[in-house]
Amino acid sequence: MAGVSGTCLAGQRSAAGACARRTGRLAPSRALTLITRSLGRPVPSPEQPPHSQPHLNPKSPPVHPEIGQVLFSEEVIAARVAELGRLIGQDYRGRELVVVGVLKGAFMFTSDLVRHVYPFPASLEVDFLKASSYGTGTQSSGAIQLDSGFRLGSVAGKHVLLVEDIIDTGATLARLAELMEGAGAASVKVCALLDKKARRRVPVVAEWTGFECPDEFIVGVR
Numbered sequence: 001m002a003g004v005s006g007t008c009l010a011g012q013r014s015a016a017g018a019c020a021r022r023t024g025r026l027a028p029s030r031a032l033t034l035i036t037r038s039l040g041r042p043v044p045s046p047e048q049p050p051h052s053q054p055h056l057n058p059k060s061p062p063v064h065p066e067i068g069q070v071l072f073s074e075e076v077i078a079a080r081v082a083e084l085g086r087l088i089g090q091d092y093r094g095r096e097l098v099v100v101g102v103l104k105g106a107f108m109f110t111s112d113l114v115r116h117v118y119p120f121p122a123s124l125e126v127d128f129l130k131a132s133s134y135g136t137g138t139q140s141s142g143a144i145q146l147d148s149g150f151r152l153g154s155v156a157g158k159h160v161l162l163v164e165d166i167i168d169t170g171a172t173l174a175r176l177a178e179l180m181e182g183a184g185a186a187s188v189k190v191c192a193l194l195d196k197k198a199r200r201r202v203p204v205v206a207e208w209t210g211f212e213c214p215d216e217f218i219v220g221v222r
């Protein structure tokens with residue numbers, strides 16, 4: 001999920017920030033923006049005060065003019081992430097847990113989430129695995145590029161929690177779950193901040209999700 005802040009930065013995402021859907025014109029590259037699909041909605045004027053828009057924290061920076069609507073505010077996300085951490089802590093109590101954050105999108109959500117995992121598991125390792133299929137577009141290429149540097153041996157016999165920012169078609173997570181199972185993980189579960197169920201092509205079910213989101217291209221704002 002690409003993100004925006006005061007300026008738009010490629011690949012920046014945030015679990016703590018707000019999640020928004022994007023509207024607007026085709027962008028020349030990801031370096032300056034987000035995606036590419038006009039949703040046909042009125043673009044909020046840059047002068048419109050942020051607190052006049054639904055769910056948006058009045059203290060948030062102004063919303064990017066290409067963002068159509070803020071779906072989840074910073075506060076709502078932070079509260080849900082804390083709740084997820086407690087649910088996960090209870091589930092893995094006394095067990096050896098390896099949290100695997102899926103890069104790049106889930107790096108911030110993963111770090112926010114693991115801070116809230118309580119009660120503590122018997123052991124908790126955090127690792128990251130890079131998986132990418134969208135490139136600079138809004139459609140999956142269908143070919144998931146995996147970072148071959150991940151040490152699969154490290155998950156053998158451990159309980160693996162895959163952490164994603166968003167489940168869309170489900171293809172990325174299906175592939176990663178298969179990989180972890182093949183590596184001898186004792187169990188493989190999924191926690192995703194956002195679940196776009198309407199777009200599912202591969203039957204992936206997350207044990208924990210932050211929010212269901214509509215069939216729009218979603219970005220993080222911070």
Ligand SMILES: O=P(O)(O)OC[C@H]1O[C@H](OP(=O)(O)OP(=O)(O)O)[C@H](O)[C@@H]1O
Nearest residue numbers: 103104105132133134168169170171172
């Ligand atoms: O359910 P799916 O259709 O597979 O889509 C979900 C995946 O797509 C995004 O990653 P992306 O390929 O954009 O890579 P990135 O996180 O490195 O940008 C997102 O972070 C998920 O990993």
Ligand code: HPA
Nearest residue numbers: 001002168216217218219
């Ligand atoms: O809606 C989305 N936003 C950002 N990244 C994504 N990857 C799959 N779907 C999405």
